[in-house]
Amino acid sequence: MKKMKITALLLVAAALNAPLAVQSQEHPNLIMTKAGVDKIRNNLGQVPLFDASVQNIKDEVDAEIALGIDTPIPKDFSGGYTHQRHKLNFLTAQKAGALYQILQDDKYAKYIRDMLFQYEAMYQDLPVHPQERSYARGKLFWQCLNDSNWLVYMAQAYDAVYDTLTAQERDKLENNLFRPFADFISIENPQFYNRVHNHSTWGNAAVGMIALVMDDKELLDRALYGIEDDGLELGGRDNDGGFIKVAGQKAGFLANLEDPFSPDGYYTEGPYYQRYAMYPFLIFGLAMKHVKPEMQVFSHKDNVLLKGVDALLNLTDADGEFFPLNDGQKGMSYYTPALVTAVDITYQYGNQNPQLLSIAEKQNQVLLDQSGLAVAMGIRDGKAQPFVKNSINLRDGQAGDQGGVGVLRYGNEDLTLVFKYAAQGLSHGHYDKLSYSLYEKGDEVLQDYGLARFVNIGQKGGGNYLKENKTWAKTTIAHNTLSINEQMHFSGKYEIASEHHSDLYFYDDTNKNVQVVSAIESNAYPDTQMHRTMAVIKSDGFEKPFLLDIMKVKSERKNQYDLPFYYMGQVLSDNFEYQSPTVLKPLGDDNGYQHLYLEGKGKPSGSNTQFSWLGNGKYYTLTSATDESDELLLTRLGANDPDFNLRRDAALMIRRKDTASTTFASVIEPHGSYSPVSELSVNSDSSIAQLTLVRDDDKYTAVSIAHVKGQESIFILSNSDAAKSTQHKLKLNGKVYRWTGPYLYTSAL
Amino acid sequence: MKKMKITALLLVAAALNAPLAVQSQEHPNLIMTKAGVDKIRNNLGQVPLFDASVQNIKDEVDAEIALGIDTPIPKDFSGGYTHQRHKLNFLTAQKAGALYQILQDDKYAKYIRDMLFQYEAMYQDLPVHPQERSYARGKLFWQCLNDSNWLVYMAQAYDAVYDTLTAQERDKLENNLFRPFADFISIENPQFYNRVHNHSTWGNAAVGMIALVMDDKELLDRALYGIEDDGLELGGRDNDGGFIKVAGQKAGFLANLEDPFSPDGYYTEGPYYQRYAMYPFLIFGLAMKHVKPEMQVFSHKDNVLLKGVDALLNLTDADGEFFPLNDGQKGMSYYTPALVTAVDITYQYGNQNPQLLSIAEKQNQVLLDQSGLAVAMGIRDGKAQPFVKNSINLRDGQAGDQGGVGVLRYGNEDLTLVFKYAAQGLSHGHYDKLSYSLYEKGDEVLQDYGLARFVNIGQKGGGNYLKENKTWAKTTIAHNTLSINEQMHFSGKYEIASEHHSDLYFYDDTNKNVQVVSAIESNAYPDTQMHRTMAVIKSDGFEKPFLLDIMKVKSERKNQYDLPFYYMGQVLSDNFEYQSPTVLKPLGDDNGYQHLYLEGKGKPSGSNTQFSWLGNGKYYTLTSATDESDELLLTRLGANDPDFNLRRDAALMIRRKDTASTTFASVIEPHGSYSPVSELSVNSDSSIAQLTLVRDDDKYTAVSIAHVKGQESIFILSNSDAAKSTQHKLKLNGKVYRWTGPYLYTSAL
Incomplete structure (x- = not known):
């Protein structure tokens, strides 16, 4: 903890235009923190739900490692193999990163490094995805949206194993994979990146996450404030018929945080899409809180992110399923992993509302980070209270x-x-x-x-x-x-x-x-x-x-x-x-x-x-x-x-x-x-x-x-x-x- | 236990044509037995599922007692008030009888006595039910079938409080209510009573149950062997289109046990109706086992009754719902009270199959008799094993x-x-x-x-x-x-x-x-x-x-x-x-x-x-x-x-x-x-x-x-x-x- 406190003092002292280097000198620091990892390791074997979550994720990741890494040439829509495979890759890599930090077993670090270098080798010459339906085609996936998902998760995996890589390895990954990847989903696709929309939120968060790991101020500015001159004409439409650019449109993560959320935390697209957008909002907000707390992104707009989680939980029926307002798939519920993230983070970084613990109990899993540990400890200590939904x-x-x-x-x-x-x-x-x-x-x-x-x-x-x-x-x-x-x-x-x-x-x-x-x-x-x-x-x-x-x-x-x-x-x-x-x-x-x-x-x-x-x-x-x-x-x-x-x-x-x-x-x-x-x-x-x-x-x-x-x-x-x-x-x-x-x-x- | 053993010896010694009096001198002896009641009372407070079942049924019955007894003039079909009320009456009376024996609280005996005398006062002048749809109209209900349900349950209630009534009271009930009731569903409705059909099974069991309590040999013969000369013509049809009488037709409980069951215990109407018929089969079979064991009704046809329960449990899906072969309402399952009866009795009087205990655990209730006690004790003692359904x-x-x-x-x-x-x-x-x-x-x-x-x-x-x-x-x-x-x-x-x-x-x-x-x-x-x-x-x-x-x-x-x-x-x-x-x-x-x-x-x-x-x-x-x-x-x-x-x-x-x-x-x-x-x-x-x-x-x-x-x-x-x-x-x-x-x-x- 001591080390962390010193870092925090330094952070508070840092001015906005100071180099980022001083803040990002230790890894992990994005979602997991060094102090958080220490606390987790000290509590292993003593917090049943956390231990069970580690075991479940270990089983999952070990099975994937046993299968071997596959990074196929992209070709399919979302139902197809290449889509599912790349999706499973980034989900698994993020989990492997957490396991590496917690269990300190090198096989997880090696798995991530090998996967990243397979992507590095592939990405340089990768054309845009062959499926042409999207208004913003990705490279690994048929749309930039899914490429952004990839980067949000991979940034966490990279952060987790950052210290295990040599400077040369990091240079290679950053120059050949991460920066071109971030540029592709942003400056090469402003129609995707420079909007107020859940798509852009993912894009902004993706660029921001990797910016924080790489300590790249230019990318971070682009994440927070968008692209200044996007060259987009007014009136274009996306695949869903939504406007790409309207007059006076702001862009970047802060604009996305500002605009679609009401002061009550209601997200204008409705709960199904709020659930989807909530992950990049919270995860990048939290990363900013860890790396650049003085910018107060996490508490922006009177804590609208935490209010948003509360609103979202209140937009569910008695089974925890979201009301299908607007485009919403029935059956989606607070059992989805994005809501595990939301509940754990809100518990830890909000006011430790004991009612959230009862939802975490139903979810029966927690994040493998300090917030998940806090939730699991709260449950272990009998603090859970029923989550009461009022009018x-x-x-x-x-x-x-x-x-x-x-x-x-x-x-x-x-x-x-x-x-x-x-x-x-x-x-x-x-x-x-x-x-x-x-x-x-x-x-x-x-x-x-x-x-x-x-x-x-x-x-x-x-x-x-x-x-x-x-x-x-x-x-x-x-x-x-x-x-x-x-x-x-x-x-x-x-x-x-x-x-x-x-x-x-x-x-x-x-x-x-x-x-x-x-x-x-x-x-x-x-x-x-x-x-x-x-x-x-x-x-x-x-x-x-x-x-x-x-x-x-x-x-x-x-x-x-x-x-x-x-x-x-x-x-x-x-x-x-x-x-x-x-x-x-x-x-x-x-x-x-x-x-x-x-x-x-x-x-x-x-x-x-x-x-x-x-x-x-x-x-x-x-x-x-x-x-x-x-x-x-x-x-x-x-x-x-x-x-x-x-x-x-x-x-x-x-x-x-x-x-x-x-x-x-x-x-x-x-x-x-x-x-x-x-x-x-x-x-x-x-x-x-x-x-x-x-x-x-x-x-x-x-x-x-x-x-x-x-x-x-x-x-x-x-x-x-x-x-x-x-x-x-x-x-x-x-x-x-x-x-x-x-x-x-x-x-x- | 001593007393019971002496009685049992007497029973074995009794010849078929001996007077019934010697066997029915003590009550209850129909489903509950004096020895069973003693054992239950000695174990109260020590068998969780049994105690919980007593408490649940006590809550139910107490609520009914608080409401007061209502025996309305019959007028409705099965969805209507008078039907539901009379049905709830007999179900509650049977439960009150068990509670009286177990808790020895006179209020339960009084409740049954009062209800029986309300029926006694009403029944003498009661015409047939005003709804005319049935081929065999009852008096309390629109069909004799439901009247028979009433008698099967009421016989148990009567047995439970038999000893609390004076000889004059019993005479009044038997002469004005029970015998006329039994005659009405049998000799006055042979088209209902004298068949091989689940309707007749209920009718036969009803007559037989009350015969055993009243010690009435004529009625018992009628229950077991049917009406000798029913005066029915061949070829008549019931409401479902079924034949009422075919050439060479046998009748009575034994014929109903013989004919629709295969040697494997499959009941020819299918599981939905087997579930319905199983209750009178088992409950009268068990009463015969208790009162006239030498007739071996319970083990008739190579134990087909117990085989039938096994067949029935095997005709369910993984949720315990019966396959809807023939006329079968979907959703009916082994959670129905008739299957609680079936599982408990089969455990106690069969070979104490520990797999039955896992079904009883799911049912989460047991009968308030010695079989329910045995099941609850088995569960308490950790004997339950998963019920495995094979091909x-x-x-x-x-x-x-x-x-x-x-x-x-x-x-x-x-x-x-x-x-x-x-x-x-x-x-x-x-x-x-x-x-x-x-x-x-x-x-x-x-x-x-x-x-x-x-x-x-x-x-x-x-x-x-x-x-x-x-x-x-x-x-x-x-x-x-x-x-x-x-x-x-x-x-x-x-x-x-x-x-x-x-x-x-x-x-x-x-x-x-x-x-x-x-x-x-x-x-x-x-x-x-x-x-x-x-x-x-x-x-x-x-x-x-x-x-x-x-x-x-x-x-x-x-x-x-x-x-x-x-x-x-x-x-x-x-x-x-x-x-x-x-x-x-x-x-x-x-x-x-x-x-x-x-x-x-x-x-x-x-x-x-x-x-x-x-x-x-x-x-x-x-x-x-x-x-x-x-x-x-x-x-x-x-x-x-x-x-x-x-x-x-x-x-x-x-x-x-x-x-x-x-x-x-x-x-x-x-x-x-x-x-x-x-x-x-x-x-x-x-x-x-x-x-x-x-x-x-x-x-x-x-x-x-x-x-x-x-x-x-x-x-x-x-x-x-x-x-x-x-x-x-x-x-x-x-x-x-x-x-x-x-x-x-x-x-x-």
């Missing part, structure tokens, strides 16, 4: 003023609403303003479809985005929100959508029995305002909490409104008549409608429509105040899907035609359970007798919910004044209601 | 000569084939000769659809069988077997199907790397023989075991053959061209075809068809030797299903038209894996380059499997001689093969 409202936008995502949770994730009123979310954004998904524990009640892609599965379009991602997954009708006249929000135009965001009307989770989030979208359709209010309510007489959904639309013109409910499960019962065609036809021609078959078409039987389903052994009922002129459409995904790229998921859609301003009011009510083992069917009926829109004008919208046993609940929303302090008075059906603040919920038993 | 061939039919079910397992249930070549299986049987399902661990690779019913869910047809059970689930095309000319096996005629069964050709699991089952069906279609051979093979060069499927048909006439594969998962890739209609139409008009939409129609691109899918994170490839004139149909269930009673499951179907005798040869090959967390796609390509039928005539069928890396494997089947000792010699492609026995598998690397 949370995460603002979007650099300054937190571009809408957001509200997550309302009742109980221990018994019911979780994910309400999206955010900005577009860059090129991975979907056109789904004011959409939502709903979970009971880890099960989807109403789903967000996620992306249309089989990540890394070569048979499906090389593992890349499928065309159905654009024709279905990104469309408005693919989401639980309002589609007007079968058009997408912003007509599906990225450049327009990117200029707008929804606005929070209010968010209030103070009363755990009535939690409300309300937001307004004014730009998705011309001359149209959509105001959606969602409340998670636990009311007497109801077995479980339910969701109240009020979607109020103002429009001067008559429109067709489609409000779908993507229920997960099998239809149980309904209270309306419908025709079932024997021949299935697509519901429309484009904007996603071409992928929906119409399995049934009906009309409400009265002023209320009820529809129940059974999903994951639990019952759910939708009750909606409908007009008799509404259409009720039962849809099934799968039309115009010749390659079977889409799941055969169902929806109930309420269609209201020839209507100007209108309001949809609905309740999604979880109830009861069914087990195929006990064969007991419990509480399979809705508790709602009637849902009525009892008032709806510019000032107030009021919904009454009549229970089957007689009591009536009223939810009143102030449409024009969201102030907490405003006092309201409203007479409904002869009864006077008085309250303070934007809403009232009252239940009369 | 097994279970013969069907009373004498074991009516076909059977072969289960081939590789490794630790890594691949499990369930091959059905059995008899019809009474009224719950499906028309699927030579069909199969395939599992990797607990996941279905190719499914058996199971039943079309939402058991006990009132919203779905009162929880009863849906019409889709007949129009889809029972049909031939709903199964992984051959349909000819779009007709069902035996034209879907139960009376014809019931007269036939398939025949085993041979079964050989001695070589764990090549396990084979082969059977012949000659009656399903006129003048047509189907011979199917299935082999689970683990071969060098293949990551996982695969299934080889040879279906050889002999027919004089030209037919259309449909061979479907109900794969579970999402289509990944294929090697053939197909057209995808934008409008979906049903594939046919009846026999199940009316429920299938055609999502794609193509032709083989050559002599091999390959088709891959991803299911549960694992890859699978079907490789089949096809003709260029074959049609390849991609189907999706759901047509003509207005109530959404069917799942939207998919199949690939090979259709061969205008063909007389022919052979289908295919391999189902599991390989690789995919995880949405690691996003690693491993071994997603088939290892098979080519599958060829190299010889196919009356004597031999030979299939060659060429590996992508070059080696070739050959499977040769002798079609005319299944003898183990026969020596064969065959020349193929210039090479001479010699072997002994019905098949050869050889792999040349």
Whole structure:
């Protein structure tokens, strides 16, 4: 420790323009530190989870070493052999570096050195990758993004064995491999490197990591601040349709840290991509903290990196799976290695939150560095506490003023609403303003479809985005929100959508029995305002909490409104008549409608429509105040899907035609359970007798919910004044209601 | 213990025609015994799982006691309140009886007495149940079956509190409730009582249980031997279409024990119904063992009851879920209370197989009797061993000569084939000769659809069988077997199907790397023989075991053959061209075809068809030797299903038209894996380059499997001689093969 303290003093004394040499004189210093390694070695055999992690990784790496090193000539997309092989190489090299430091067995150092020299021999004459699909082709991989992954990991491996190499060996590696590699992904590919995007974050971190190991100030500046004159023209697009350069665009790691993160740590692309970007953010942030602490990169923007980890953990369901907002692959969860990194680093360099330890326990592995040791020691010492996820409202936008995502949770994730009123979310954004998904524990009640892609599965379009991602997954009708006249929000135009965001009307989770989030979208359709209010309510007489959904639309013109409910499960019962065609036809021609078959078409039987389903052994009922002129459409995904790229998921859609301003009011009510083992069917009926829109004008919208046993609940929303302090008075059906603040919920038993 | 031994001596001395009085002088003696209760009480607090089970059941029963007793006037089907309430009453009363004996708290005895007298007061004037659907309506429930359930459990409750009641009280209960109840389900409903059927088993056991408690010889005879003159005419049908009386029909508990069980313990209706019938079989068998051991009912037919439990446990997947042969609800498993009973009793009264203890550990509960105590003590003492499921061939039919079910397992249930070549299986049987399902661990690779019913869910047809059970689930095309000319096996005629069964050709699991089952069906279609051979093979060069499927048909006439594969998962890739209609139409008009939409129609691109899918994170490839004139149909269930009673499951179907005798040869090959967390796609390509039928005539069928890396494997089947000792010699492609026995598998690397 003494040595480290002296170094730290020197670092504090160092000025920004001082040579880096003095700081990088010892290795490892990037992620592992000499003091950290000493502590690890002193604790070996005494910290069960750490020891187990060492053993697991040792088994993995030893098996790879036994196989021998292969650095094939690149040729494949992400599903193919050469891609997988190079990926496994850098992952294994990084692990071997940690093992070398911890176990001090020379075979690991030799493995890394041999691998690096194989790459050195190959790289000099390597052309760009033969696959031509990417807007920024790499050399080892089909895109610069993956080449950057390689360098982020390899820099750590190099750091770990730096001291075992001769000066000549290091010169050779740096001159023939690392510097050309860093130049290739940066100055030779500014369209990849010089943006605000998760791709660029990886690129910046890669250049920065190797800069720190090599003590190269020029590269470090390029990592932090980007390329000054990138020669890019405005308006170019990447493979996902995202802009490459917009006016006034900043670049470099700090810009990437600044822009996509909101002050709450929400990452505008959504949790799936945040999970992906989090690794280079944290790992390079930490390297900067170790090597150049005075620059305070790690704590930049009021500790947004650590806040980002907290936001990310809160954007998971009860099973730890990320909500698939925007492009997100379902099933990705906090069990991914990037989140092991995030949890361990946040524990060690944040405030040692003992709740993080319970997630680390579930992950059942820790990093092989000082943060992993600290986590494993915390668990060993019984400090772990359950990670409690509460309701949370995460603002979007650099300054937190571009809408957001509200997550309302009742109980221990018994019911979780994910309400999206955010900005577009860059090129991975979907056109789904004011959409939502709903979970009971880890099960989807109403789903967000996620992306249309089989990540890394070569048979499906090389593992890349499928065309159905654009024709279905990104469309408005693919989401639980309002589609007007079968058009997408912003007509599906990225450049327009990117200029707008929804606005929070209010968010209030103070009363755990009535939690409300309300937001307004004014730009998705011309001359149209959509105001959606969602409340998670636990009311007497109801077995479980339910969701109240009020979607109020103002429009001067008559429109067709489609409000779908993507229920997960099998239809149980309904209270309306419908025709079932024997021949299935697509519901429309484009904007996603071409992928929906119409399995049934009906009309409400009265002023209320009820529809129940059974999903994951639990019952759910939708009750909606409908007009008799509404259409009720039962849809099934799968039309115009010749390659079977889409799941055969169902929806109930309420269609209201020839209507100007209108309001949809609905309740999604979880109830009861069914087990195929006990064969007991419990509480399979809705508790709602009637849902009525009892008032709806510019000032107030009021919904009454009549229970089957007689009591009536009223939810009143102030449409024009969201102030907490405003006092309201409203007479409904002869009864006077008085309250303070934007809403009232009252239940009369 | 002393007292018990004296009683036992007396029992042995008792002659068959001796009065029952001497044997039933002490209570409880039915399931719990006085000695058993003493032992339980002496061990309280010392056997963790037993103590936990007592506590759980105490919590349950105490909650019910706190709610108060309700015996509502019967009115509902199985999904409704009165049904559920009466069901919960008898379940709770039985548990309260056990608690009374164990805890000697009078409140439990009082609860049972009060409940019994409420029933006594109600029963005398109770009409038959108002719901009219059943062929044998009960009084408390819509069918006598459920009334019988009531009596089986209530007899145990009565036995437990027998000694707490006065003679007058007992007379009142027996004369006004129990005897009329027993008479109603037997002599007043012979069409229910006097059959060989799981319904009758419940009825017989119910009458027998109460007979033993009341010491009533007439009722006991009726239980064991049925009603001598039932007045039933031949040919009547029950609600499921099963015959009520056939010529020469026996009746009573012993007949039900004799007939549906094969000597191997396979129950002809299939595991789902065996699970249901097992409880009355075992519980009445055990009561007889306790009260009339000299009659040897429990060990009847060479211990077929205990063999039945073993068969049942072997008819589960790796998650303990029963294979859904015939009418079977998916998800039902050995976690059901009936299997707790079965496992505990089999452990105690069988040979104390320590492997049963590991299942009891998973069940995490034991019976509150001496068998449950023994199991819990065994677990406490560390005796539990893993329950190992091996390959097994279970013969069907009373004498074991009516076909059977072969289960081939590789490794630790890594691949499990369930091959059905059995008899019809009474009224719950499906028309699927030579069909199969395939599992990797607990996941279905190719499914058996199971039943079309939402058991006990009132919203779905009162929880009863849906019409889709007949129009889809029972049909031939709903199964992984051959349909000819779009007709069902035996034209879907139960009376014809019931007269036939398939025949085993041979079964050989001695070589764990090549396990084979082969059977012949000659009656399903006129003048047509189907011979199917299935082999689970683990071969060098293949990551996982695969299934080889040879279906050889002999027919004089030209037919259309449909061979479907109900794969579970999402289509990944294929090697053939197909057209995808934008409008979906049903594939046919009846026999199940009316429920299938055609999502794609193509032709083989050559002599091999390959088709891959991803299911549960694992890859699978079907490789089949096809003709260029074959049609390849991609189907999706759901047509003509207005109530959404069917799942939207998919199949690939090979259709061969205008063909007389022919052979289908295919391999189902599991390989690789995919995880949405690691996003690693491993071994997603088939290892098979080519599958060829190299010889196919009356004597031999030979299939060659060429590996992508070059080696070739050959499977040769002798079609005319299944003898183990026969020596064969065959020349193929210039090479001479010699072997002994019905098949050869050889792999040349």
